[in-house]
Amino acid sequence: MALFRQVLPLVLGGLLICAGPQRIVSCAESHAERGEANVAESVNPLDFKADLALWTAVVFVGVLVVLRKFAWKPLVEALDQRENHVRQEILEAENANQEAKRLLAEYQKRMAAVEGEVRAILERARKDAQTMSEELIAKARQEAEAEYQRKLAEIEQAADQALKELTQRSATLAVELAGKIISARLDPAAHQRIIEQALGSIAELKPPKLN
Amino acid sequence: MGLDIAVAGEHVKDATAFHLPFGIHLDLPLIDLGTIQVPGGTFPFSLFGAGREVIEIPLRIQLTKFMVIELAVAVLMFLIFIPMAWHLRGGRPPRGRLMTFFDAILCYIRNHVARPAIGEHEAGRFLPFLWNVFFFVLFCNLMGLLPWAGSPTGSLSVTGVLALLTFGAVVGAGIQEHGLLGYFKGLVPRMDMKGALGIVLVIMLWFIELAGLCIKHAVLAVRLMANMFAGHLVLAVILSFIAAVASMWMILWFGVTVASVAGQVALMMLELFVAFLQAYIFTFLAALFIGMSVHQH
Numbered sequence: 001m002a003l004f005r006q007v008l009p010l011v012l013g014g015l016l017i018c019a020g021p022q023r024i025v026s027c028a029e030s031h032a033e034r035g036e037a038n039v040a041e042s043v044n045p046l047d048f049k050a051d052l053a054l055w056t057a058v059v060f061v062g063v064l065v066v067l068r069k070f071a072w073k074p075l076v077e078a079l080d081q082r083e084n085h086v087r088q089e090i091l092e093a094e095n096a097n098q099e100a101k102r103l104l105a106e107y108q109k110r111m112a113a114v115e116g117e118v119r120a121i122l123e124r125a126r127k128d129a130q131t132m133s134e135e136l137i138a139k140a141r142q143e144a145e146a147e148y149q150r151k152l153a154e155i156e157q158a159a160d161q162a163l164k165e166l167t168q169r170s171a172t173l174a175v176e177l178a179g180k181i182i183s184a185r186l187d188p189a190a191h192q193r194i195i196e197q198a199l200g201s202i203a204e205l206k207p208p209k210l211n
Numbered sequence: 212m213g214l215d216i217a218v219a220g221e222h223v224k225d226a227t228a229f230h231l232p233f234g235i236h237l238d239l240p241l242i243d244l245g246t247i248q249v250p251g252g253t254f255p256f257s258l259f260g261a262g263r264e265v266i267e268i269p270l271r272i273q274l275t276k277f278m279v280i281e282l283a284v285a286v287l288m289f290l291i292f293i294p295m296a297w298h299l300r301g302g303r304p305p306r307g308r309l310m311t312f313f314d315a316i317l318c319y320i321r322n323h324v325a326r327p328a329i330g331e332h333e334a335g336r337f338l339p340f341l342w343n344v345f346f347f348v349l350f351c352n353l354m355g356l357l358p359w360a361g362s363p364t365g366s367l368s369v370t371g372v373l374a375l376l377t378f379g380a381v382v383g384a385g386i387q388e389h390g391l392l393g394y395f396k397g398l399v400p401r402m403d404m405k406g407a408l409g410i411v412l413v414i415m416l417w418f419i420e421l422a423g424l425c426i427k428h429a430v431l432a433v434r435l436m437a438n439m440f441a442g443h444l445v446l447a448v449i450l451s452f453i454a455a456v457a458s459m460w461m462i463l464w465f466g467v468t469v470a471s472v473a474g475q476v477a478l479m480m481l482e483l484f485v486a487f488l489q490a491y492i493f494t495f496l497a498a499l500f501i502g503m504s505v506h507q508h
């Protein structure tokens with residue numbers, strides 16, 4: 001505070017010169033003497049009291065000197081620091097915001113790519129599932145067909161067998177029946193021949209198809 | 212009892228006693244520290260006691276109301292701003308309503324008065340002075356709104372000194388910036404005028420500028436004093452209407468009392484505004500003058 005160290009003596013000296021020690025005393029004395037008598041004195045706002053002026057200068061400069069050291073300078077620094085801090089914070093916030101925006105765009109791009117990928121995977125899975133199910137259905141149908149054919153063959157075989165047995169038994173029965181009818185006139189050799197002839201003719205017969 | 216402006220004025224002026232209710236007068240003491248003697252040649256006293264061998268300087272001062280109030284203002288400023296500076300150190304934000312209130316004012320003077328007027332970089336150097344002026348004037352103004360106190364700023368002795376100190380700060384800032392010669396030469400802007408006429412004009416302009424500089428600061432003192440004095444005088448006069456009609460009819464006295472108190476309330480609010488406004492104007496103009504002397508053209 002070189003400024004005030006220069007100016008203060010000037011001002012105080014000036015005041016002393018203006019007021020003068022004698023005037024300070026005379027002011028003080030007249031104050032004391034007049035007491036209540038000055039009530040009647042007219043109101044003059046321009047009257048200058050050197051003692052009050054000097055007092056004001058001392059009080060004001062005293063306050064300035066004390067507060068300069070303990071309040072004003074620390075406050076100037078504190079406000080500057082606060083301002084810098086706020087400016088810094090705003091700058092950082094702006095940077096963070098831009099960074100966040102960049103990241104968001106990047107992630108959105110990545111997300112879009114991933115989405116496409118996912119869609120492709122799903123599509124492929126759906127296609128796979130479709131082909132697999134079609135294959136399964138075809139296989140099942142094939143198997144069913146094969147099973148059917150096998151069962152059909154079995155049935156045919158069984159029917160064949162049954163027919164053969166039926167033929168045999170009916171031939172035997174017929175021969176027995178015929179033998180009983182004509183047993184008296186047929187010798188065993190002729191009997192045997194007739195049976196063989198009958199068997200041969202039956203064997204030539206084909207069982208009818210089932211379907 | 213008639214209406215006497217002088218009686219009303221007594222309550223606005225400085226006094227050697229506090230007049231409290233119930234006729235209590237708190238008389239302020241005369242401080243007498245004896246006299247000191249200095250040799251006749253000592254500056255600046257030699258200017259008065261020319262020729263005398265020994266000059267006696269009496270250290271006597273009659274305490275007045277305004278002196279006590281100024282001391283109260285000083286204590287108030289210490290109590291508010293020293294703890295506040297401690298709280299706000301390192302750029303911390305203010306806490307509490309009172310601190311936020313003062314913080315807002317400090318920041319306003321810094322950002323909207325000092326910086327535009329003086330400049331971003333130089334403002335910090337003059338902020339202590341501007342803050343000190345603002346709060347000293349403001350608190351002195353506001354003291355006038357307290358019962359039984361008064362506004363020291365309603366006295367030319369106080370505002371004159373404040374203006375003189377501002378003048379010192381303005382000229383000191385200019386000298387610090389441009390040098391003693393540079394500052395006083397710079398009062399007149401550089402002009403392209405040749406010949407004797409040019410020189411005469413520049414010299415005349417220099418004196419006009421110098422007078423203007425002094426007048427600006429004198430007006431600073433008068434403006435503040437007149438505002439505070441007039442406002443308080445009007446308050447006192449309106450209040451004294453009650454006393455003026457006290458001995459007349461009851462109904463008249465009642466009517467005047469109601470009107471007078473209502474007027475007081477309204478004017479008090481105006482005074483509250485004026486207290487802030489005048490402190491602001493004083494500070495604003497001081498900043499402007501400092502700015503003009505730091506940046507001369």
